[in-house]
Amino acid sequence: MSANKHSSEDVAISLTLAVVTSSPAPLLLLDGELTIIAASTSFCSVFDADAAQLAGQPLYALDDGKWDNSQLRSLMTTTLAGDGAADAHDINLQRPLRPVQHLIVQARQLDYLEQPRILVAVSDVTHARADTTLKEEAARENRILLQEVRHRVANSLQIIASVLLRNARTTTSEETRGHLENAHHRVMSVAALERLLSTSGDGDIEVHAYFTQLCESISASMIGDVDQISLIVEGGDGVVEARVSVSLGLIVTELVINALKHAFPDGRPGKITIDYNFHGPNWILCVRDDGVGMPLTAPVRTGLGTSIVAALARQLHALVETTPKHPGTQMSITHTQVALVEGEPEAAGEPRAAVRPASGAIGS
Known part of the structure:
Protein backbone atom coordinates (compact mmCIF):
# COMPACT_ATOMS: atom_id res chain seq x y z
CA MET A 1 0.00 0.00 0.00
CA VAL A 125 2.83 43.47 -18.44
CA THR A 126 5.55 46.05 -19.06
CA HIS A 127 4.69 46.64 -22.71
CA ALA A 128 0.95 46.54 -22.10
CA ARG A 129 1.23 49.22 -19.43
CA ALA A 130 3.50 51.29 -21.65
CA ASP A 131 0.91 51.09 -24.44
CA THR A 132 -1.85 52.06 -22.00
CA THR A 133 0.20 55.02 -20.80
CA LEU A 134 0.80 56.16 -24.38
CA LYS A 135 -2.90 55.83 -25.20
CA GLU A 136 -3.89 57.78 -22.11
CA GLU A 137 -1.38 60.51 -22.95
CA ALA A 138 -2.63 60.68 -26.54
CA ALA A 139 -6.23 60.86 -25.33
CA ARG A 140 -5.31 63.65 -22.90
CA GLU A 141 -3.58 65.62 -25.67
CA ASN A 142 -6.60 65.12 -27.94
CA ARG A 143 -8.93 66.43 -25.24
CA ILE A 144 -6.78 69.52 -24.79
CA LEU A 145 -6.66 70.07 -28.55
CA LEU A 146 -10.43 69.64 -28.85
CA GLN A 147 -11.04 72.11 -26.04
CA GLU A 148 -8.75 74.62 -27.74
CA VAL A 149 -10.55 74.13 -31.06
CA ARG A 150 -13.91 74.64 -29.37
CA HIS A 151 -12.66 77.78 -27.68
CA ARG A 152 -11.56 79.15 -31.07
CA VAL A 153 -14.86 78.11 -32.66
CA ALA A 154 -16.76 79.93 -29.91
CA ASN A 155 -14.71 83.08 -30.53
CA SER A 156 -15.30 82.85 -34.28
CA LEU A 157 -19.04 82.38 -33.79
CA GLN A 158 -19.19 85.40 -31.53
CA ILE A 159 -17.48 87.48 -34.19
CA ILE A 160 -20.01 86.28 -36.78
CA ALA A 161 -22.86 87.03 -34.38
CA SER A 162 -21.50 90.54 -33.79
CA VAL A 163 -21.36 91.20 -37.54
CA LEU A 164 -24.96 90.00 -37.93
CA LEU A 165 -26.14 92.22 -35.10
CA ARG A 166 -24.28 95.25 -36.44
CA ASN A 167 -25.84 94.75 -39.88
CA ALA A 168 -29.24 94.36 -38.26
CA ARG A 169 -28.88 97.71 -36.54
CA THR A 170 -27.84 99.52 -39.71
CA THR A 171 -30.39 98.12 -42.16
CA THR A 172 -33.49 100.15 -42.98
CA SER A 173 -35.67 97.13 -43.72
CA GLU A 174 -37.66 95.88 -40.76
CA GLU A 175 -37.99 92.41 -42.29
CA THR A 176 -34.25 92.14 -42.96
CA ARG A 177 -33.51 93.42 -39.46
CA GLY A 178 -35.69 90.68 -37.97
CA HIS A 179 -34.00 87.95 -39.99
CA LEU A 180 -30.53 89.19 -39.07
CA GLU A 181 -31.40 89.43 -35.40
CA ASN A 182 -32.79 85.89 -35.41
CA ALA A 183 -29.66 84.62 -37.14
CA HIS A 184 -27.57 86.43 -34.51
CA HIS A 185 -29.38 84.65 -31.67
CA ARG A 186 -29.05 81.24 -33.32
CA VAL A 187 -25.33 81.72 -33.78
CA MET A 188 -24.98 82.88 -30.18
CA SER A 189 -26.80 79.74 -29.03
CA VAL A 190 -24.15 77.53 -30.63
CA ALA A 191 -21.36 79.85 -29.45
CA ALA A 192 -22.54 79.54 -25.85
CA LEU A 193 -22.49 75.75 -26.18
CA GLU A 194 -18.99 75.71 -27.67
CA ARG A 195 -17.81 77.97 -24.84
CA LEU A 196 -19.11 75.48 -22.26
CA LEU A 197 -17.65 72.52 -24.17
CA SER A 198 -14.23 74.19 -24.17
CA THR A 199 -14.21 74.01 -20.37
CA SER A 200 -15.93 70.63 -20.04
CA GLY A 201 -13.58 67.75 -19.43
CA ASP A 202 -15.86 64.89 -20.52
CA GLY A 203 -17.85 66.52 -23.33
CA ASP A 204 -21.12 66.54 -21.39
CA ILE A 205 -23.02 69.75 -20.75
CA GLU A 206 -24.59 70.85 -17.47
CA VAL A 207 -28.05 71.87 -18.62
CA HIS A 208 -28.87 74.57 -16.08
CA ALA A 209 -25.57 76.41 -16.67
CA TYR A 210 -26.00 76.21 -20.43
CA PHE A 211 -29.58 77.54 -20.44
CA THR A 212 -28.64 80.29 -17.98
CA GLN A 213 -25.76 81.47 -20.16
CA LEU A 214 -27.96 81.25 -23.24
CA CYS A 215 -30.73 83.34 -21.66
CA GLU A 216 -28.23 85.93 -20.47
CA SER A 217 -27.03 86.32 -24.05
CA ILE A 218 -30.57 86.63 -25.43
CA SER A 219 -31.56 89.05 -22.69
CA ALA A 220 -28.54 91.27 -23.33
CA SER A 221 -29.31 91.60 -27.03
CA MET A 222 -33.13 91.56 -27.15
CA ILE A 223 -34.47 92.85 -23.83
CA GLY A 224 -33.77 96.47 -23.17
CA ASP A 225 -35.25 96.57 -19.66
CA VAL A 226 -34.74 93.38 -17.61
CA ASP A 227 -37.29 94.68 -15.13
CA GLN A 228 -39.86 94.69 -17.93
CA ILE A 229 -39.38 91.13 -19.19
CA SER A 230 -37.38 88.50 -17.31
CA LEU A 231 -35.97 85.16 -18.41
CA ILE A 232 -35.87 82.52 -15.69
CA VAL A 233 -34.26 79.05 -15.84
CA GLU A 234 -35.68 76.35 -13.60
CA GLY A 235 -34.71 72.69 -13.19
CA GLY A 236 -32.04 71.27 -15.44
CA ASP A 237 -30.01 69.72 -12.62
CA GLY A 238 -28.13 67.18 -14.73
CA VAL A 239 -25.98 66.73 -17.80
CA VAL A 240 -26.65 65.76 -21.41
CA GLU A 241 -24.44 64.81 -24.31
CA ALA A 242 -23.08 67.65 -26.41
CA ARG A 243 -25.03 66.56 -29.52
CA VAL A 244 -28.28 66.68 -27.54
CA SER A 245 -27.47 70.03 -25.96
CA VAL A 246 -27.03 71.61 -29.41
CA SER A 247 -30.62 70.78 -30.33
CA LEU A 248 -31.96 71.76 -26.92
CA GLY A 249 -30.17 75.10 -27.03
CA LEU A 250 -31.49 75.93 -30.49
CA ILE A 251 -35.03 74.95 -29.45
CA VAL A 252 -34.84 77.22 -26.39
CA THR A 253 -33.49 80.05 -28.52
CA GLU A 254 -36.33 79.77 -31.04
CA LEU A 255 -39.06 79.54 -28.41
CA VAL A 256 -37.71 82.43 -26.33
CA ILE A 257 -37.32 84.64 -29.41
CA ASN A 258 -40.87 83.86 -30.50
CA ALA A 259 -42.25 84.57 -27.05
CA LEU A 260 -40.45 87.91 -26.96
CA LYS A 261 -41.93 88.76 -30.38
CA HIS A 262 -45.55 87.83 -29.75
CA ALA A 263 -46.36 87.35 -26.07
CA PHE A 264 -45.79 90.91 -24.80
CA PRO A 265 -47.20 93.49 -27.24
CA ASP A 266 -47.38 97.20 -26.54
CA GLY A 267 -44.71 97.15 -23.83
CA ARG A 268 -46.55 94.60 -21.70
CA PRO A 269 -44.31 93.32 -18.84
CA GLY A 270 -43.93 89.62 -18.25
CA LYS A 271 -41.83 86.57 -17.60
CA ILE A 272 -40.53 83.68 -19.69
CA THR A 273 -39.57 80.49 -17.86
CA ILE A 274 -37.38 77.71 -19.21
CA ASP A 275 -37.87 74.45 -17.32
CA TYR A 276 -36.02 71.19 -18.02
CA ASN A 277 -36.59 68.05 -15.98
CA PHE A 278 -35.29 64.47 -16.10
CA HIS A 279 -37.38 61.40 -15.25
CA GLY A 280 -34.91 58.57 -15.65
CA PRO A 281 -34.38 58.14 -19.41
CA ASN A 282 -37.31 60.49 -20.07
CA TRP A 283 -37.11 64.28 -20.11
CA ILE A 284 -39.32 67.28 -20.77
CA LEU A 285 -38.37 70.80 -21.82
CA CYS A 286 -40.96 73.53 -21.24
CA VAL A 287 -40.82 77.16 -22.31
CA ARG A 288 -43.77 79.13 -20.94
CA ASP A 289 -44.73 82.77 -20.78
CA ASP A 290 -47.36 84.79 -18.95
CA GLY A 291 -48.14 86.93 -21.96
CA VAL A 292 -51.29 87.55 -23.94
CA GLY A 293 -51.73 83.91 -24.89
CA MET A 294 -53.10 82.44 -28.10
CA PRO A 295 -56.32 83.72 -29.65
CA LEU A 296 -58.73 80.81 -29.99
CA THR A 297 -59.42 81.68 -33.60
CA ALA A 298 -55.79 82.23 -34.59
CA PRO A 299 -54.58 80.11 -37.53
CA VAL A 300 -51.75 77.65 -36.98
CA ARG A 301 -48.46 79.38 -37.65
CA THR A 302 -45.90 77.57 -39.78
CA GLY A 303 -43.05 80.06 -39.83
CA LEU A 304 -39.33 79.39 -39.76
CA GLY A 305 -39.27 79.16 -35.95
CA THR A 306 -41.95 76.46 -35.96
CA SER A 307 -40.13 74.51 -38.66
CA ILE A 308 -36.83 74.67 -36.81
CA VAL A 309 -38.36 73.50 -33.52
CA ALA A 310 -40.23 70.67 -35.26
CA ALA A 311 -37.10 69.48 -37.10
CA LEU A 312 -34.95 69.58 -33.96
CA ALA A 313 -37.60 67.71 -31.98
CA ARG A 314 -37.71 64.99 -34.64
CA GLN A 315 -33.94 64.58 -34.30
CA LEU A 316 -34.42 64.07 -30.56
CA HIS A 317 -37.38 61.67 -31.05
CA ALA A 318 -39.52 64.07 -29.06
CA LEU A 319 -43.12 65.27 -29.08
CA VAL A 320 -43.89 68.98 -29.44
CA GLU A 321 -47.08 70.30 -27.85
CA THR A 322 -48.51 73.79 -27.37
CA THR A 323 -50.75 74.36 -24.36
CA PRO A 324 -52.74 77.55 -23.62
CA LYS A 325 -52.09 78.89 -20.12
CA HIS A 326 -54.03 81.49 -18.22
CA PRO A 327 -52.28 83.77 -18.76
CA GLY A 328 -49.78 82.92 -21.47
CA THR A 329 -48.68 79.91 -23.47
CA GLN A 330 -46.55 76.85 -22.80
CA MET A 331 -44.56 74.89 -25.34
CA SER A 332 -43.45 71.40 -24.25
CA ILE A 333 -40.89 69.13 -25.91
CA THR A 334 -41.24 65.67 -24.40
CA HIS A 335 -38.94 62.70 -24.90
CA THR A 336 -40.43 59.41 -23.69
CA GLN A 337 -38.19 56.37 -23.82
CA VAL A 338 -39.96 54.40 -21.07
CA ALA A 339 -43.74 54.91 -20.76
CA LEU A 340 -44.78 56.10 -17.31
CA VAL A 341 -48.54 56.17 -17.95
CA GLU A 342 -51.23 53.55 -18.29
CA GLY A 343 -51.08 51.25 -21.27
CA GLU A 344 -48.38 49.14 -22.85
CA PRO A 345 -44.92 50.46 -21.91
CA GLU A 346 -42.68 51.28 -24.82
CA ALA A 347 -39.53 49.23 -25.14
CA ALA A 348 -36.33 50.90 -24.01
CA GLY A 349 -34.34 52.14 -26.98
CA GLU A 350 -37.52 52.77 -29.04
CA PRO A 351 -38.50 56.32 -28.04
CA ARG A 352 -41.76 57.83 -29.21
CA ALA A 353 -41.07 60.02 -32.23
CA ALA A 354 -44.06 62.20 -33.07
CA VAL A 355 -44.05 65.95 -33.68
CA ARG A 356 -47.15 68.11 -33.60
CA PRO A 357 -47.00 71.49 -35.38
CA ALA A 358 -46.56 74.37 -32.97
CA SER A 359 -48.86 77.36 -33.09
CA GLY A 360 -49.81 80.49 -31.25
CA ALA A 361 -47.74 83.06 -29.42
CA ILE A 362 -44.65 80.92 -28.98
CA GLY A 363 -44.69 78.88 -32.16
CA SER A 364 -44.29 81.39 -34.98
Missing part, protein backbone atom coordinates in the same frame (compact mmCIF):
# COMPACT_ATOMS: atom_id res chain seq x y z
CA SER A 2 2.83 2.34 0.91
CA ALA A 3 4.59 1.55 -2.34
CA ASN A 4 1.44 2.36 -4.28
CA LYS A 5 1.08 5.60 -2.37
CA HIS A 6 4.65 6.62 -3.17
CA SER A 7 4.14 5.55 -6.75
CA SER A 8 1.07 7.80 -7.07
CA GLU A 9 3.02 10.68 -5.56
CA ASP A 10 5.85 10.17 -8.02
CA VAL A 11 3.44 10.09 -10.93
CA ALA A 12 1.77 13.32 -9.76
CA ILE A 13 5.12 15.06 -9.39
CA SER A 14 6.25 13.86 -12.80
CA LEU A 15 3.06 15.13 -14.43
CA THR A 16 3.37 18.46 -12.61
CA LEU A 17 6.98 18.87 -13.76
CA ALA A 18 6.01 18.04 -17.34
CA VAL A 19 3.17 20.60 -17.31
CA VAL A 20 5.34 23.30 -15.73
CA THR A 21 8.36 22.91 -17.97
CA SER A 22 6.29 22.81 -21.18
CA SER A 23 3.90 25.62 -20.27
CA PRO A 24 3.79 28.57 -22.68
CA ALA A 25 3.30 30.82 -19.65
CA PRO A 26 6.13 31.81 -17.28
CA LEU A 27 5.76 29.37 -14.35
CA LEU A 28 7.82 28.34 -11.33
CA LEU A 29 7.33 25.25 -9.17
CA LEU A 30 8.53 25.75 -5.58
CA ASP A 31 8.81 23.51 -2.55
CA GLY A 32 7.68 24.40 0.96
CA GLU A 33 10.94 26.29 1.57
CA LEU A 34 10.31 28.44 -1.51
CA THR A 35 13.16 26.78 -3.35
CA ILE A 36 12.77 26.42 -7.11
CA ILE A 37 12.11 22.86 -8.28
CA ALA A 38 11.45 23.66 -11.92
CA ALA A 39 10.85 26.56 -14.29
CA SER A 40 8.99 26.70 -17.58
CA THR A 41 10.82 27.36 -20.80
CA SER A 42 8.77 30.54 -21.15
CA PHE A 43 9.97 31.80 -17.76
CA CYS A 44 13.59 31.19 -18.75
CA SER A 45 13.04 33.02 -22.04
CA VAL A 46 11.35 36.07 -20.49
CA PHE A 47 13.88 36.47 -17.70
CA ASP A 48 17.02 35.27 -19.55
CA ALA A 49 17.62 32.36 -17.16
CA ASP A 50 18.91 28.81 -17.48
CA ALA A 51 16.49 26.12 -16.24
CA ALA A 52 19.29 23.93 -14.89
CA GLN A 53 20.79 26.81 -12.92
CA LEU A 54 17.40 27.88 -11.54
CA ALA A 55 16.69 24.49 -9.99
CA GLY A 56 17.68 24.53 -6.30
CA GLN A 57 17.80 28.35 -6.04
CA PRO A 58 15.75 30.11 -3.35
CA LEU A 59 13.01 32.25 -4.90
CA TYR A 60 14.24 35.43 -3.21
CA ALA A 61 17.78 34.84 -4.51
CA LEU A 62 16.81 35.18 -8.17
CA ASP A 63 18.78 37.82 -10.09
CA ASP A 64 21.09 38.41 -7.13
CA GLY A 65 18.21 39.09 -4.77
CA LYS A 66 16.24 41.46 -7.05
CA TRP A 67 13.11 39.34 -6.52
CA ASP A 68 13.27 39.85 -2.78
CA ASN A 69 10.67 42.54 -2.16
CA SER A 70 7.80 43.11 0.25
CA GLN A 71 5.04 42.48 -2.33
CA LEU A 72 6.37 39.04 -3.26
CA ARG A 73 7.03 38.08 0.38
CA SER A 74 3.48 39.08 1.30
CA LEU A 75 2.07 36.94 -1.52
CA MET A 76 4.13 33.89 -0.57
CA THR A 77 3.31 34.22 3.13
CA THR A 78 -0.41 34.26 2.35
CA THR A 79 -0.05 31.27 -0.01
CA LEU A 80 1.92 29.17 2.50
CA ALA A 81 -0.62 29.93 5.22
CA GLY A 82 -3.32 28.42 3.01
CA ASP A 83 -5.77 31.28 3.65
CA GLY A 84 -7.64 30.78 0.40
CA ALA A 85 -6.58 32.00 -3.01
CA ALA A 86 -4.23 34.95 -2.71
CA ASP A 87 -4.83 37.99 -4.89
CA ALA A 88 -2.41 38.70 -7.70
CA HIS A 89 0.35 41.08 -6.70
CA ASP A 90 1.92 43.80 -8.83
CA ILE A 91 5.70 43.71 -8.58
CA ASN A 92 8.27 45.99 -10.16
CA LEU A 93 11.46 44.11 -10.99
CA GLN A 94 14.60 46.21 -11.37
CA ARG A 95 17.53 44.23 -12.76
CA PRO A 96 21.02 45.60 -13.48
CA LEU A 97 21.34 47.43 -16.80
CA ARG A 98 17.71 46.72 -17.69
CA PRO A 99 14.52 48.81 -17.65
CA VAL A 100 12.04 48.16 -14.87
CA GLN A 101 9.74 45.23 -15.57
CA HIS A 102 6.14 45.37 -14.35
CA LEU A 103 5.05 41.89 -13.27
CA ILE A 104 1.77 40.40 -12.08
CA VAL A 105 2.48 37.37 -9.86
CA GLN A 106 0.00 34.74 -8.66
CA ALA A 107 0.69 31.72 -6.44
CA ARG A 108 -1.28 28.58 -5.52
CA GLN A 109 -0.56 25.55 -3.34
CA LEU A 110 -0.95 22.21 -5.10
CA ASP A 111 -3.30 20.31 -2.81
CA TYR A 112 -2.96 16.93 -4.54
CA LEU A 113 0.70 16.50 -3.46
CA GLU A 114 1.71 15.34 0.01
CA GLN A 115 4.72 17.64 0.23
CA PRO A 116 4.06 21.39 0.02
CA ARG A 117 4.39 22.51 -3.56
CA ILE A 118 3.61 26.01 -4.82
CA LEU A 119 2.94 26.99 -8.40
CA VAL A 120 3.88 30.58 -9.24
CA ALA A 121 2.62 32.26 -12.42
CA VAL A 122 4.34 35.41 -13.64
CA SER A 123 2.97 37.79 -16.28
CA ASP A 124 5.15 40.53 -17.72
